[in-house]
Amino acid sequence: MNEQKKPDVEAIVEEIRKSVSDAEASIPVDFREGVRAENDLHENLAAANRACAAGQKVPAGALGLLTKLVYRLIRPLTGEINEFHAGVVRVLNKLVRILEGGDAPESSELLEKTQRRISMLAQLSERLGEYDDMNIEERLRRIEEKLDQAGESEDK
Amino acid sequence: MNIAFVAPFYGNRAAGGAESECRNTAIHLAATGINVEILTTCALDLQHDWNVNYYKQGESSENGLVIRRFRTEPVDLTPFAQLNQRMLTGGQRLSLDEEKQFIAMHINSFGLYRYLAEHHARYDWICFIPYLFGTTYYGSMLCGDRSVLIPCLHDEAYARMGLFREMFSRVGKVVFHAGSEQRLAQDLYGDLNGRGILLGEGIDTEFESDGGRFRSKYGIEGRFILYAGRKHETKNVHTLVRHFSAYRKERGDDVRLVLMGPGSLSIPEDMEAGIVDLGYVPDQDKKDAYSAASVFCQPSLNESFSIVVMESWTCRTPCLVHGDCAVTREHVVESGGGLYFTSYGEFRGCLDYLLANGDAAGRMGEAGRRYVLSNYSWDVITRRYREMVFGD
Numbered sequence: 359m360n361e362q363k364k365p366d367v368e369a370i371v372e373e374i375r376k377s378v379s380d381a382e383a384s385i386p387v388d389f390r391e392g393v394r395a396e397n398d399l400h401e402n403l404a405a406a407n408r409a410c411a412a413g414q415k416v417p418a419g420a421l422g423l424l425t426k427l428v429y430r431l432i433r434p435l436t437g438e439i440n441e442f443h444a445g446v447v448r449v450l451n452k453l454v455r456i457l458e459g460g461d462a463p464e465s466s467e468l469l470e471k472t473q474r475r476i477s478m479l480a481q482l483s484e485r486l487g488e489y490d491d492m493n494i495e496e497r498l499r500r501i502e503e504k505l506d507q508a509g510e511s512e513d514k
Numbered sequence: 515m516n517i518a519f520v521a522p523f524y525g526n527r528a529a530g531g532a533e534s535e536c537r538n539t540a541i542h543l544a545a546t547g548i549n550v551e552i553l554t555t556c557a558l559d560l561q562h563d564w565n566v567n568y569y570k571q572g573e574s575s576e577n578g579l580v581i582r583r584f585r586t587e588p589v590d591l592t593p594f595a596q597l598n599q600r601m602l603t604g605g606q607r608l609s610l611d612e613e614k615q616f617i618a619m620h621i622n623s624f625g626l627y628r629y630l631a632e633h634h635a636r637y638d639w640i641c642f643i644p645y646l647f648g649t650t651y652y653g654s655m656l657c658g659d660r661s662v663l664i665p666c667l668h669d670e671a672y673a674r675m676g677l678f679r680e681m682f683s684r685v686g687k688v689v690f691h692a693g694s695e696q697r698l699a700q701d702l703y704g705d706l707n708g709r710g711i712l713l714g715e716g717i718d719t720e721f722e723s724d725g726g727r728f729r730s731k732y733g734i735e736g737r738f739i740l741y742a743g744r745k746h747e748t749k750n751v752h753t754l755v756r757h758f759s760a761y762r763k764e765r766g767d768d769v770r771l772v773l774m775g776p777g778s779l780s781i782p783e784d785m786e787a788g789i790v791d792l793g794y795v796p797d798q799d800k801k802d803a804y805s806a807a808s809v810f811c812q813p814s815l816n817e818s819f820s821i822v823v824m825e826s827w828t829c830r831t832p833c834l835v836h837g838d839c840a841v842t843r844e845h846v847v848e849s850g851g852g853l854y855f856t857s858y859g860e861f862r863g864c865l866d867y868l869l870a871n872g873d874a875a876g877r878m879g880e881a882g883r884r885y886v887l888s889n890y891s892w893d894v895i896t897r898r899y900r901e902m903v904f905g906d
Contacts, residue, residue, distance in 0.1 A: 370853060378860060494736070
């Protein structure tokens with residue numbers, strides 16, 4: 359493609375790979391959950407479902423026991439908050455299902471309209487198939503056949 | 515010679531790689547003396563309501579091309595969204611009847627189909643772009659051997675629909691942008707029996723760009739990595755932001771990430787100084803930014819060509835692409851114009867290499883530019899269309 363020597367990409371990437379140990383290859387945990395496209399509705403909804411109940415994260419060891427105790431003491435308060443969060447998340451889940459048509463009743467009118475559309479397109483393509491078939495060569499061939507047939511019957 | 519391009523959307527405002535390719539290819543082919551017409555709908559683009567006929571129906575002319583617009587069929591998005599959702603997030607294969615429903619509810623225009631049925635013989639070749647639309651599926655059905663499919667094929671759920679296997683088997687010719695796209699088509703649809711043509715895509719290589727102008731206009735100093743494109747999960751830009759956040763935290767503050775393009779993305783609070791989101795910028799500013807950037811990054815996993823990579827190379831800027839995208843990886847390896855990564859460790863290693871080895875990065879940028887000029891400049895692409903596709 360060109361006379362100048364091009365960089366050997368595979369060799370450079372291979373060298374880079376050798377310098378990266380398996381442990382280093384993965385991204386630091388801190389950054390795994392940190393970035394999310396705002397327009398990914400489902401990922402955000404799943405995150406809301408996961409995070410809607412307070413008092414779920416309990417560290418290991420003695421600190422965990424202490425955390426559990428604190429959670430138990432404030433349960434009357436967190437219970438009300440959790441109930442509110444759960445209600446909101448349920449409404450969101452329902453709304454998303456409706457918006458995407460998951461809970462919408464299947465309208466027979468819609469299905470009929472779709473079927474009509476499909477059959478119209480099928481008819482159109484069939485008509486064009488016939489149109490394509492009826493080219494001049496084909497017509498001439500058919501006329502010749504008929505002339506031959508007529509000639510044969512006259513001979514008889 | 516009379517050629518028509520059939521596209522679901524057409525116009526200055528139709529954003530998208532296929533729409534842009536259709537427009538530019540048609541204009542450049544017309545400039546070589548071919549009579550080129552555009553057959554399209556009145557809809558604006560994929561992002562806007564397909565039921566709204568934004569453009570007036572009828573014939574007009576623009577840039578030496580005749581444009582014929584036809585009204586779209588009304589679409590009920592509820593059942594369409596159900597099928598779409600099942601394919602994309604449920605990972606389900608649709609039955610053949612469901613596939614037919616899907617494509618019948620996609621962008622269609624009976625007016626366009628009637629026109630093609632009656633007038634297709636007026637054209638020597640009719641090019642359909644891209645694969646995933648009713649206008650391409652039904653339109654190519656109506657034109658038989660005269661049809662040239664420019665699929666812009668990605669490795670995605672839609673590509674596995676049985677209807678498209680049938681479409682690929684009946685079109686006259688298929689134009690591919692990259693070898694990996696052609697191999698994907700062969701894997702999905704079988705042997706094309708010599709009808710597949712590896713042609714590429716035209717790139718404007720004559721533009722002027724000024725990195726200093728970009729820096730002074732936007733107040734950006736120092737080294738930066740550039741991303742230009744839609745900020746959406748499907749473009750894998752969140753991976754770039756995540757990797758870059760980790761990189762900057764590890765390596766220090768002297769490099770930034772500049773994002774440009776439509777869409778929104780949440781940026782970690784502690785990265786606000788390191789990541790600059792410019793949103794939509796004018797085309798000239800984007801070209802200036804290529805020249806100002808140390809590295810251009812294309813993290814997308816689903817590209818059938820990647821114009822931004824080519825534009826970046828035209829400005830001699832090396833590219834870092836995702837190794838799991840067969841097309842961009844092939845471009846980078848073929849050209850020598852950059853590096854690829856598949857993990858955070860490799861991303862860090864590649865950035866370290868490109869930022870620390872200015873000479874090597876410069877050679878990669880030059881190699882990328884040579885690759886673009888010799889393979890994808892408009893005179894090369896229009897000659898290939900005339901010789902390899904239209905048999906001129």
